[in-house]
Amino acid sequence: MSGRTPYYITTPIYYVNDAPHVGHAYTTIACDVMARFKRLDGFDVKFLTGTDEHGQKVQKSAEAFGTTPQELADKNSQNFRDLAKLLNVSNDDFIRTTEARHIKAVQFLWERLLESGDVYLGSYSGWYSVRDEAYYNEDELSVRDGKRFAPTGAPVEWVEEPSYFFRLSAYAEPLLKLYEEQPQFIMPSGKRSEVISFVKGSLRDLSISRTTFDWGIKVPGDEKHVMYVWLDALANYITAVGYPDTTGDFAKYWPADLHMVGKDILRFHTVYWPAFLMAAKLPLPRRVFAHGWWTVEGEKMSKSLGNVVKPADLIETYGLDQTRYFLMREIPFGNDGDFSKRAMAQRINVDLANGYGNLCQRVLSMIQKYHGGQLPAPEVLSDDDHALLNAAKGMLDAVRTELDVQAFNKALDAIWHVVDEANRYVQEMAPWTLSKTDTVRLGTVLYTLADVIRQLAIMTQPFMPETSNRILDLLVVPADQRGFANLAANPLTPGTILPPPAPAFPRFVEPEEAK
C-alpha cells in the first residue's frame, strides 16, 4: 500500500583519497535534513551516499603507502561510513564504486553509450591532472619552474594514449534546451548562468577511457582500457536504484529529485551526467544544487595553514545538533560561508540556549511548579492563544516552501519566528502572576505553550533529530505521533504526567585558556 510519493536524494560520492572534513559533513547534513523532512512529510524517501574509489590518484596513493588500491579504498571508505554515523545521518544506502553491483551497472551503461553511436575510439594527447582527475587545455595552464600547473594549482602531465571519446559536442543544444525548459535544474541560479555560458562556449568531446593505469572499471570488450573515473562515479546514482534493472527501485525512484553537490563538481553533474543519460536514453535528474564552501575565521581551509576543521572536533566541542543547526542556519544555502568560533557560540547561545531551549525549560518548569507536573487542560481560548497557535500552524507550509528550494536558513527563520512569538507570549501572559490570580487561565496558557513546543519540536526534527526527540520525550509524545500529519491531528493529552524537565541546549561557554 505504497501510495506515498517517492523522493530520491543523493550526496556526491566522496573520493576515498580525501580525509573527511567539514565540507563533506556540510553536504551530507544538508541532504539528511531534506531526507528527514520528506519522510516526516509522508514521502517514500531514498537517501544515498557513498564513496568514489577508482582512478589514477587512488592507485598512486596506494603505491605511495605500499598498499593496494583496494585496501586503501576499503580503509578510507570506512572513514566516510563512520562520518555518516557520527553525524546521525539517515542514509538508506551506502554505495561503493568497487562493488559488483556498480561495476555491472557501469559496464551496462557503457554498452548503451556505444549503441548510441556517440562513443568512438581515438587517441588522446593532452594535459591531465591526476590530482583533479581532469583534462586541461594548454592555454589554461601556468608555468612555474619549468613545470605546468592547472588553474587549481595541481600539477599536470602530458598523456598520449588511445582513448574512447564521448561525443559531448553533439549535446550542446539538448543541454541548453534542458537548462531553458527546467530553470530549476541547476541551482542556485547564479551557477545556472555559469553553466549555460560554459556550454554555449562550445563543448569538446570527452575522453572517457585510459590505458596507462588499471585501477578502474574495465571497458567491456577492450580490457586494456579502464573507464574515466567520472563516468564511473556519476553512474553510482543509477546503480543504487538497481540499474540495469529498470523495474523495481529504478522505476520507483529514478529520476533522482536532487543531486546535492559542491560547487567544484557542478560541471560534471550538469553537463556530463545529463549528456550521458541522454545518450543512454534514461530520464534526467530533476535538480542539481551546488552549495558553497566554508572558510574558517575568514581564511580558506587548507592543510598548509593547518586550519582544516574536522567534523569530529566540532561535535566534540559544540555538540552534534548544535553543529548541524549552525551549518544550516548561518548562511543561505548556495553561498560561501565563514565558520568562526564567535559566530558558532553566538548561534548556540542566542538561538538554541536562550531562545528555543529556554522556552522549553521555562514552560516545562512552570508545569512542574504550578501544576505538579501534570499537563493542564485548556479552557476557553483567548485571542492571544489563537494568535500563537495560528503562528505554529503556519510553520509547516512556510518550512516546506523554503525547503523545496533548499533554503535551509529561511526554513529555520520561519521556525524561529514561532519560538520568538512563544517567548513573547510567556512574557505577556505572565503565568507566574496567573498562578496567584487565575489558575483556570493559567492552565490554558501552559497547555497552549506546551502544545506549541510540541509542534516546534516536530518541526525541528529534520535539523536536530536527537534533541528534538528529547523534547518530545519530555512532552510524552508517542513515537508514532511525531510526523507532520500529527501536528494538527494529535495535540497533547491533558492530564498526562510529564517527567521533570532537563535543559535541551546548554549555553556554550568558551573554555578558559589553560595558562
Next chain:
RNA sequence: GGCACCGUAGCUCAGCGGUAGAGCAGGGGACUCAUAAGCCCUUGGUCGCGUGUUCAAAUCACGCCGGUGCCA
C-alpha cells in the same frame, strides 16, 4: 581579456521606482517562570563614487573604483 554577480547600520544580510529595514553586537528600562535566559525601548547608514532618465532612484541606464565567480 570576455561574461556574470556583488558593494546598504560595527558584523551578516533583506529591500530592487514612491518618505531607509531585520537579526546579531552596543545602550537604557520594567519584570522574575527559566539555562544571569526572556520581554520592552533605544543608539547607529548622505544605500561604493559620478553622470543621466524620471514628478520621484539603494531600486533603471551609462561610466568609474573595489571585490567575487565562471570562461578564455
